[in-house]
Amino acid sequence: MSRRSIELDDRLSNDQKTFTLRRTRRGSHEAVTLSKRKVWNKAMAIERVRQIIGTDTPLDLATFDKKELLLGRVLGRGSFSVVEEITSICFLANSSSITSQHREELRLKEEERNFLAQHCLRSSGIGRPSPRYALKRLQTNGDWNGVADLVIESHFLRRLQHPNLIKIRAVSVGDAFHLGFFLVLDRLYCTLQTKLRQWKRDERNLWNCRRSSNMGERLIAAYHLGSALQYLHEQRICHRDIKPENCGFDIRGDIKIFDLGLAREMRNSNADGTYNLSHMTGTLRFMAPEVFQEGKSYNELCDVYSFAILLWQMIVLEQPFRHMNDEQTFVKIVFEKHGRPELAKVHPPRCQALLKKAWHAIPNERPSMSEVCSDLRRMTMEIEFGESGDFETASRRSTFIYDETENGNIMENLSDGSSKKSVK
Numbered sequence: 343m344s345r346r347s348i349e350l351d352d353r354l355s356n357d358q359k360t361f362t363l364r365r366t367r368r369g370s371h372e373a374v375t376l377s378k379r380k381v382w383n384k385a386m387a388i389e390r391v392r393q394i395i396g397t398d399t400p401l402d403l404a405t406f407d408k409k410e411l412l413l414g415r416v417l418g419r420g421s422f423s424v425v426e427e428i429t430s431i432c433f434l435a436n437s438s439s440i441t442s443q444h445r446e447e448l449r450l451k452e453e454e455r456n457f458l459a460q461h462c463l464r465s466s467g468i469g470r471p472s473p474r475y476a477l478k479r480l481q482t483n484g485d486w487n488g489v490a491d492l493v494i495e496s497h498f499l500r501r502l503q504h505p506n507l508i509k510i511r512a513v514s515v516g517d518a519f520h521l522g523f524f525l526v527l528d529r530l531y532c533t534l535q536t537k538l539r540q541w542k543r544d545e546r547n548l549w550n551c552r553r554s555s556n557m558g559e560r561l562i563a564a565y566h567l568g569s570a571l572q573y574l575h576e577q578r579i580c581h582r583d584i585k586p587e588n589c590g591f592d593i594r595g596d597i598k599i600f601d602l603g604l605a606r607e608m609r610n611s612n613a614d615g616t617y618n619l620s621h622m623t624g625t626l627r628f629m630a631p632e633v634f635q636e637g638k639s640y641n642e643l644c645d646v647y648s649f650a651i652l653l654w655q656m657i658v659l660e661q662p663f664r665h666m667n668d669e670q671t672f673v674k675i676v677f678e679k680h681g682r683p684e685l686a687k688v689h690p691p692r693c694q695a696l697l698k699k700a701w702h703a704i705p706n707e708r709p710s711m712s713e714v715c716s717d718l719r720r721m722t723m724e725i726e727f728g729e730s731g732d733f734e735t736a737s738r739r740s741t742f743i744y745d746e747t748e749n750g751n752i753m754e755n756l757s758d759g760s761s762k763k764s765v766k
Contacts, residue, residue: 380486387486388519393499394606403500404454404512408479408522410434417476423486424481426526427473427529458511458526464593469617472529472593475511477522485522491603493518496525497601502577506570508590508600530590530600534563534656538586544657557689558726560656563597565718570599571649572711576641578608580617582633583624584648586655607639616641616705627663628652631677631703643705647716650700654683657693690721 412430463471499510512526588601616639630644666672677679680703
């Protein structure tokens, strides 16, 4: 048996639902306590994680037993995961229900655990304190692909530090690859999808006193999203699923990308600078043509295309390709005939040129995210201050604080791409 298969066998045997997987002389496998299907699903999920993140590295994060976290309202549900707010953290390190191995792990991260417990709630002095953190876990048992997605997401989030990427604070205690694995993330208060609807309502309200600054606010949010993507690309990471449902706002109104479930590290490039990544990844409406095409290699420029479609939506406040609900029609018009959203509605006019370059059918004709951000920065300054002005001042002017009494549960979409109305 190869070293690789031996390691895989050893890793699988550590699960609480143990099984014996042994190779016979005829090369067949026998699963003892679990069905062959479950064994195979877990083995494939582990192998997928191993191929994406490489050798196992410990998560340098605080850890919690789920019994230590008091959960509040459900903020959102998806096809495989659920996000709930954390209302309190109560330490159980000396509890008999926690194993000695886990007790030692919890003790080693005592300082980080104490910090999170002390700052679990945010008090504004008005109304009840609001939770700072949220727990993301699997919605159903036995979904090893869901576990793999959470492990991959935690791998990327723990090593990335950017003001417009959601921050991971902790993970579940013990081995990462188990069905009870969860993440502790900063709580968001609004998705970009929700904010787009609010911007559209403001545009329709002729008496809205903030209408004049609305476009500047949208371009500033777009710039911050672009800067997060630029950072990912500098770290050799391709996001592959940029869309409104995967972006949100924190309590200060700062926009964040909160889904890295489909992100991949770009390794071993081809001669033309592309990478052999999986096709048909992400959401069709925002998917770059090269990602849709089977067998086509691509690189981070696919994110530039997706961002251009999203930028059009943030400017025009309409769903891109909203009249195309049939996949076959969409593929023919967008991917084969290079149809794009209408540019006549785009203002300022110089943004039209940026969009035409950024969603070009040929990836190498697109600008980098660094170039896109530079253009957005200049356009924002012109809108807010004319020919001269300070971008940071414009950015601060657009910042706002969410009033939870008005917004309620507003994290409507989870990072696994499934949209559900939030539960009150």
